[in-house]
Amino acid sequence: MLLPCPMLLLLTALLWIQLPLTRAGRILVYPVDGSHWLNMNIVLKELHQRGHELTVVRSSTSWYIPEKTPHYTSLTVPVNHASHLENPEFMASFLKRNIDIRRGEGSILSFIAYQQETINLLLEAHRASAEMVRTILEDKRLVRKLKGAKYDLLLTDPGFGGGVVLGKYLGLPMVFNVRWITNGDGHFSIAPSPLSYIPTIGSQVTDKMTFKNRLKNLLHYGIGQYIDHITTRPLYQDVISKFIDPDSNIYSLIQGADLWLMRVDFVFEFPRPTMPNVVYMGGFQCKPSKPLPADLERFVQSSGEHGIVVMSLGTLLGSLGPEISEIVASAFARLPQKVVWRNLGPKPSTLGKNTLIVDWLPQNDLLGHPKTKAFITHGGTNGIYEAIYHGVPVLGIPLIFDQFDNMIRLEARGVAKVLEVTSLDVDSLTQALTDILDEKKPYREKMRKMSQLHHDTPLKPMDTAIFWLEYIIRHKGAAHLRTKSYKLSWYEYHNVDVLALLLGVVMALCLLSYMTCRALIKLLLKKAKVKQQ
Template identity: 70%
Template structure:
């Protein structure tokens, strides 16, 4: 017989579970201003869930959008005509950008190469931010469109602040602002809102862990300086005219981002290094992950043919489909030496060194393959979506980082003992095959470490996607979340760092010391005068 007290304790839990599973009794009206490419892939998952819970969703997209469909069952679109596509929405541009980066890294190992790589990245960001500001201006200058947006009486703006046009539009419309974020306009999102000591919080591009030597700290400070240069010299001026024309001229795009009501941070601390945070940051890392579905009959037959050796998967993500031809030849030759079967998403010319154990495809069901019991390893460029899917399914990784945050992602995984990392510009068949053999060797503990990491990721009281939906609805219900947001971003830098207080205290201390020494000097003079009188 169950004790009465135990029953009383279980009933509220069952009631809360039942209430959470019910659809909402009201439907919010959400304006979404997303980014294209891989950022849209995870944003769209959140939108589908919000739609399932009864919310109406309107998505702003450019007419050149690559991923964001104009027709979808779970949202309506507001298409803004543009004459040219953003560079990040152009696969050919990104392929040429990758090629230039690999060539610089292959043929040069010097300060000039480092500077050239930084200039390439800044030029890409400059073009993308220009396109973002241009699109936002088209929206705000269209009085008919602005009138429709205001008449729609949206409850919330959901945007990705990697490029900040959506932040400006949301501020102009006066909407509560929720960010689906990991990166902002000049780097990692936490640096904009939370204390971020450079002694143990790595910044984008530094390629260091949270355990830094003195040299690592110098590198971290250097890359933080680069991010500040990007922010003040490249980013802020591009949005300056938008702020002047449509918002407060004293505002800047960085402070507008800092003033968001809620940050849905695509981070889980099983992956990210521990660091200070703020109460309006909600962690939803891996929210896009889900159980695997059955494979197609043809693909399932290929995977099953691997026997006990299992399968290795390789994919470079949605934006970067292939490596340079000579590098692909090396990869294919290394795969041919393995006893495992290989499924490789490859869009370039078919390598001449390809083995019979390797299946090349234009597209693969990455999540479903990662969740298959015969999958043994994942060769990846280190994109965030793929990394979290591998963590979710417990698959160790071999990283071939190519651009942007992929290097930093792999540093974190390597520090956790769940991945190996190779330099794609120094790749040869021997080193690649040996790295895979080490990764697949159970004695090396990569699989064991990854299973433990996956268990930590799954051991949460609320699923990350449910958490994202709850807090989005919270902002709509309460017309914002200003009680969770610090107003420190409105303080001048000298006040934020208490330099004014320190200066005042130094002045007081200086005055006290001056007074003390003056008194001492006067006393000494008086004593000296008395001695002279006695002597006379």
């Protein structure tokens, strides 16, 4: 029996809607542990839901990446020790040392000591990353297994270079889940980045720079270059020289990626030049809030018209230490609001009845609750985007790494206040919270506007990310979007050879003109002398 034409068209349309635009791909994933894993895992769950087959490379000492889970198959690499960046206990001691050093703020010696602490930590972490990928590549049976799996692409976080090296060795199209690379902001490696208006990591300046700001920006750019050339590149070079190409380095391998899924939204980031193979997905991990657990909901509702304040320091940094925690607890006790505080340290003696301390909290769900009035954070990217998504103003207490620069960006937008942890006291913290919570001040209104801009996009950030990942699978890479600038030598990139030629031509013409004029003058003088005689 033949279906009527309209019914046939409708059935065809429904079948077409149900058909996936991309075949299920085989994706090799080489993540970075810690907080970076949390947002990578969100992408992996979405890819699994859409039918893609995932294999995740993890170390045997991993703290956060589980070996067994329904949405991927793991490949565990035996290593001797974990990177300190993956160890919450080490990071707590690292934070304490950094706070002690920063108490001497303004001293050149304290600045040098602070930079050295950070460089030593990165040195150890990059060494662990290089050794892990060396272990993989020296295992011939494992390499044959990886090559035989016929993966469609490698998805990695280039904050550390192990995944980049493996992807290049296997000859796979590479997609980065990225904001930072081995020596700073990923943009600097692929797009023009004038230091006159583009802040570099650690500079703590905005895109509106005074002469002093530009000097500071240049200094921190130089520190990044030092880390890159003296610390990072040598650690990976032995592996790259042995297994890939002695003339390559980790920086040039990073520049050769097919696609950069940048964890940035220009509602938050300062405007800057970019490239066609950079796709922006800032806030991709954000989602509508879900109902709170019953006991937590009761506590939140008990706040009445005053609402609540939420405080969390992220995955690795669960506590500020007893001394600073006492200050925080005292300030909270002065507020009419209720407070939900994730704190893994000892219970402060000054804790007020309005404050609930928890080991874990549903951060996104709390930030999306209508009674939440403010968010106190260390300035991690995940928490910042959740605050933007839900329109909650922020009080920042940055502690390490990029957290200072993140908070500078929010402060420049007028949606946050920033406090220095080393000079924190009860009065300054109470006053800052009072300002943030004051409805007559513009923090909440500006954050709501920022949230509206963030939401006003044709596609959700996650849908954008998945589309481009599947685009790479469909087309086996995206070489047509990739700039060739990274293959140029420094003198070619800056046209030094062309300028030298042009300068040589001009100098030759000037010299020829000088010699011609000199010869003409001599000839005229000689003729004049003959006439006089």
